[in-house]
Amino acid sequence: MMEGDPPVDDLPARLAMLEATNAALRQEVERFQGVFNQAQEGLLLLDTEHVIREVNDTVLDLLGCRRSDLLGRRPETLYDPHSVDVLSASANHLSFEARFATRDGQEVPLLFNRGALRGSDGQITGFAVFLIDLRELKLTQEELRRSEERYRQLAYHDSLTGLFNTRHLYRALEDLTYHWRTSGIPFSLIFMDMDNFKTVVDTYGHLKGSQALAEVAATILACLEGPAFGVAYGGDEFVVVLPGLDKAGAREVALRIQARMEATAYLSSRGLRVTLQASFGLASCPGDGTEQGVLMALADQAMFRVKARGKHGIDTGLTPL
Numbered sequence: 001m002m003e004g005d006p007p008v009d010d011l012p013a014r015l016a017m018l019e020a021t022n023a024a025l026r027q028e029v030e031r032f033q034g035v036f037n038q039a040q041e042g043l044l045l046l047d048t049e050h051v052i053r054e055v056n057d058t059v060l061d062l063l064g065c066r067r068s069d070l071l072g073r074r075p076e077t078l079y080d081p082h083s084v085d086v087l088s089a090s091a092n093h094l095s096f097e098a099r100f101a102t103r104d105g106q107e108v109p110l111l112f113n114r115g116a117l118r119g120s121d122g123q124i125t126g127f128a129v130f131l132i133d134l135r136e137l138k139l140t141q142e143e144l145r146r147s148e149e150r151y152r153q154l155a156y157h158d159s160l161t162g163l164f165n166t167r168h169l170y171r172a173l174e175d176l177t178y179h180w181r182t183s184g185i186p187f188s189l190i191f192m193d194m195d196n197f198k199t200v201v202d203t204y205g206h207l208k209g210s211q212a213l214a215e216v217a218a219t220i221l222a223c224l225e226g227p228a229f230g231v232a233y234g235g236d237e238f239v240v241v242l243p244g245l246d247k248a249g250a251r252e253v254a255l256r257i258q259a260r261m262e263a264t265a266y267l268s269s270r271g272l273r274v275t276l277q278a279s280f281g282l283a284s285c286p287g288d289g290t291e292q293g294v295l296m297a298l299a300d301q302a303m304f305r306v307k308a309r310g311k312h313g314i315d316t317g318l319t320p321l
Helices: 011-038 057-063 135-156 166-183 197-204 206-222 247-262 292-309
Strands: 042-046 052-055 085-089 093-101 107-118 124-133 187-194 229-234 237-243 278-285
Touching (some): 107 135, 135 166, 187 206
16 A cells, blocks of 8 residues: 555545546547547558557548548558658668558548557557658648749740740750760751841831741741750841751751741731741851850851852752762
8 A cells, every 4th residue: 555545444435536537537538539640740650560549630620431441441542552761661661652551542642650659668569650741841842843944944044935045045055065975966056037027126116027927936836846946046046956966967958947938928927918927057077066155156157158149948058078
């Protein structure tokens, strides 16, 4: 008998004390149950065999199910094993992301954190699992990804034509010259300048002039096959980059763009039928040079020779085809 306990023969007093103790224990259990069920994270209590013995209300809300749907099951029956992304794992701790199935057949991304529970003797008595809803985080990550894509689009594309801009052009030319040095794969450039485009702007205005340039960009794109790409170089000038093509291949692309332009009535959506032409200058690596600055200058010079001869033509540069 402990000090302060009522005498053994004082049965009513001992019963009263036991009742008080039981009441205190019930309050502790109720308090624990309240905290357990009101926790923002989902909580699973597992036995030593990893069987679910208790769940809180948050888990039921997350998975849209009843307590009886979960008790007696193992956690691995709740999620798609192919969706598991393990973050950390050890003998007594496991953390991963996975898509858990809801009662209505939907899926919800959750973070799974499992840790061991130990008794006073240090032995494992079970496991506690925290389930954290990742939907808001995933939405934020997706929005961030889209923002990054929009930034890249703005950073390397021309807003009017949708073609690449000069920033991308210079980076691509660095890569292409490097690949030529390491693999011997050629590439070519086409400098393209619209003929008499000022007349179009003076006649129809700047807005229609801008639309016409956008339609010319569409013409260029329609004539290219990957990995070739077009660049809005500035004003009414364009550059076409042709990885893997020599001078003869570049000339075929220039002829294709030229023919398609001649067959196109521009500004037809505005009730007009405007014919547009351009001058083309070509340069190739390695035939004309192996430095991007030299190639750009040679293609530009070839284009200006066409202008000097009367426009609407193709100059293949100083080296023969």
